[in-house]
Amino acid sequence: MSLVGNWSYPTAIKFGAGRISELPGACADAGITRPLLVTDRGLADLPITASTLGIMRAAGLGAAIFADVDPNPNEKNLAAGVTAYNAGGHDGVIAFGGGSGLDLGKMVAFMAGQTRPVWDFEDIGDWWTRADANAIAPIIAVPTTAGTGSEVGRASVITNSETHVKKIIFHPKVLPTAVICDPELTVGMPKFITAGTGLDAFAHCVEAFSSPHYHPMSQGIALEGMRLVKEYLPRAYADGTDIEARANMMSAAAMGATAFQKGLGAIHALSHPVGAVYNTHHGTTNAVCMLAVLELNAPEIAARFDMAAAYLGIDGGFDGFRAFVQAFNDSLGIPRKLSDMGVGADRISELTAMALEDPSCGGNPVTLTAENVSALFRAVI
Incomplete structure (x- = not known):
């Protein structure tokens, strides 16, 4: 049985070994021309990250990376990521990694165009409607672990560094536009x-x-x-x-x-x-x-x-x-x-x-x- 598929539940998923090579096409489909790859410190210098940046560079997408992300990402990491995103003139995020890289990457795309603090969008009632949906940048998610499933989620977990409380930040448009599930990245x-x-x-x-x-x-x-x-x-x-x-x-x-x-x-x-x-x-x-x-x-x-x-x-x-x-x-x-x-x-x-x-x-x-x-x-x- 061939372990390859193209799925659209809950979002578009390119699944199969070696499919990281399709990252440029996924960016094109999402309208991303200047992506920021967001990952965590532990992944930043690994070969899978270097090869992914190489794929981006060869496709004319640049090789911009933000990796100042803690294992339990917090609002300080988020603020630094948003600064890097806006300073680089980016138009989309490649969220790359395990739960921390995926969650923080999704939040950078979400918050880069918002004017309210991130805590205003906690998953309570209809708080998500406070966000400017049109200002949310497109997201391509690339998991490198097999655990959190954040690549198919509409929320991120962000730790408040002052209160040490984990908050779930939700918006329907935080669901990545496309996901590349390449099991070779987890080897x-x-x-x-x-x-x-x-x-x-x-x-x-x-x-x-x-x-x-x-x-x-x-x-x-x-x-x-x-x-x-x-x-x-x-x-x-x-x-x-x-x-x-x-x-x-x-x-x-x-x-x-x-x-x-x-x-x-x-x-x-x-x-x-x-x-x-x-x-x-x-x-x-x-x-x-x-x-x-x-x-x-x-x-x-x-x-x-x-x-x-x-x-x-x-x-x-x-x-x-x-x-x-x-x-x-x-x-x-x-x-x-x-x-x-x-x-x-x-x-x-x-x-x-x-x-x-x-x-x-x-x-x-x-x-x-x-x-x-x-x-x-x-x-x-």
């Missing part, structure tokens, strides 16, 4: 990033599948996304050059982010404040939090995960699924507690308050309270 990912990003995709699928909201399309996508991670993440982890495994994980990442239109839940409500305060890796944090959240949600989700377990080839229904999650984490080198990642129990009350403010709470099947969230933090720390 060089180290094992711990392969594991952490892959489990981020898994968490997106698990939470979307758990969400009580009605969205059958997302429900189906979430289920198949879980299967792809189960089958192919161990292969990608064992052999980073396994292109079939890398391609299927790249699909699972896009599927997870498409599915969570149905909602996220307590896993993300916990991991967002932990990441903001302790700067932990997001996907790895999600993986550590997953088991305790499954326990909390068991009364509401056990029946549907009985069905999911059967589809996934896991014996024992929901209980079997929980046992699988722990064994899966262990096999991928994921720590069992957040204390192993430098998270202390001394700030649980603060983390609990931040978690209860996180918009992910709304998609959890069990109502989150100060009592059960603090209990979750005690369990996972």
Whole structure:
């Protein structure tokens, strides 16, 4: 079976090995003649970035790059990116990288023409209508990890550097005009990033599948996304050059982010404040939090995960699924507690308050309270 396709759900996706060569055509289709490639510091000097800049240069698109992006990008990174974009006279963004590069790149394209502060566009009610939609620059997204799925998302997560709170900034036009999913770009990912990003995709699928909201399309996508991670993440982890495994994980990442239109839940409500305060890796944090959240949600989700377990080839229904999650984490080198990642129990009350403010709470099947969230933090720390 050929792992190549041209998809338009949720946006136009050029999928397949070697398709980064089609970047100039994607820019032309989007009307971009002077792109700014936005990525993170860790990727800036890697060969995949140099070769992508070479493709841009050869096509007459220049080779402008902005890489002053933290692992959990903040409004200072954003302000610097907007300055670079406007100073360079750019007319579009190539968002290149994992979640941080993709999220920050999308926000540079969004904010370059706005006059209000970014916090005015938080994903609350209809705040997105405050933006000047005509001033949003076109975005080409090029993921280099297989996790967040930000390449198919209409929002970005930006950390407020003063309050250490992660905010979700939303606008429909933040959805990239086109996406190039080239699994060859993920071959060089180290094992711990392969594991952490892959489990981020898994968490997106698990939470979307758990969400009580009605969205059958997302429900189906979430289920198949879980299967792809189960089958192919161990292969990608064992052999980073396994292109079939890398391609299927790249699909699972896009599927997870498409599915969570149905909602996220307590896993993300916990991991967002932990990441903001302790700067932990997001996907790895999600993986550590997953088991305790499954326990909390068991009364509401056990029946549907009985069905999911059967589809996934896991014996024992929901209980079997929980046992699988722990064994899966262990096999991928994921720590069992957040204390192993430098998270202390001394700030649980603060983390609990931040978690209860996180918009992910709304998609959890069990109502989150100060009592059960603090209990979750005690369990996972």
